[in-house]
Amino acid sequence: MARAKEFDPEVALERAMELFWRQGYEATSIADLVAHLGIAKASLYATFGGKHDLYLAALDRYIRHPDPDPVEVLSSPGPVLPAIQTLLDIYAAPSPFDRPAGCMVVAAAVECPPEDQAVQSRLELSWGSSEVLLTSALLRARAQGEIRADAEPASLARFLLVLIQGIRVVGASSAGAGRARDAARHALDALR
Known part of the structure; x- marks a missing residue:
């Protein structure tokens, strides 16, 4: 008869996500994860597979549970540009004390070799979903007269995606916090 798990796999996955997010994939050892x-090491392997499998599951969890949830921020009725500004300001704010700084997706993009197709596909999914969401919001902004009639929402969405990712990189350092806030503050000027 198989023994019942003595830990909650969802809690363990959340903790693994935080550790990978804080340290990165390469710097996180199996011993680090077990601790x-x-x-137990055997429980880790039995539940999640190897380190790479656990990393992929943690990255999936991070992508599925964004904080803040951009869908929630950008889908509210009314003017779109203030919602975009709110989202940018949230991303530019310092990370809460109990959260790792920066963005796990950005860290994965920087650390991941191009041949790791499992991670690359997750990056594409994350960024592609963000582009679709931002494009939809910008189409609404154009229809409401908040941005120029000849604006290209898809191109502007890519601009915002790259800006957000840059804000997450620069804002991860205490030396970059002011830079991230300034970039967020001036972003809407490029949209109008």
Whole structure:
């Protein structure tokens, strides 16, 4: 008869996500994971597979549960540009004390070799979803007269995506916090 799990896999996955987010994939060892998750090495392998499998599951969790949720921020009725500004300001704000700085997707993009198709596909999914969401919001902004009638929402969405990712990189450092806030503050000027 199989023994029941003595830990909650969802809690362990959340903790693994935080550790990978804070340290990166390469710098996180199996020993680090075992210690941080508080589970036996055999349990880790039995539940999640190897380190790479656990990393992919953690990255999936990060992508599925964004904080803030851009859909929630950008889907509210009314003017779009203030909602975009709110989202940018949230991304430019310092990370809460209990959260790692920066963005796990950005860290994965920087660290991941191009041949790791499993990670690359997750990056594309994350960025593609963000582009679709931003394009939709900008189409609404154009229809409401908030941006120029000849504006290209898809191109502007890519601009915002790259800006957001840059804000997350620069804002991860205390030396870059002011730069990230300034970039967020002036972003809408490029849209009008």
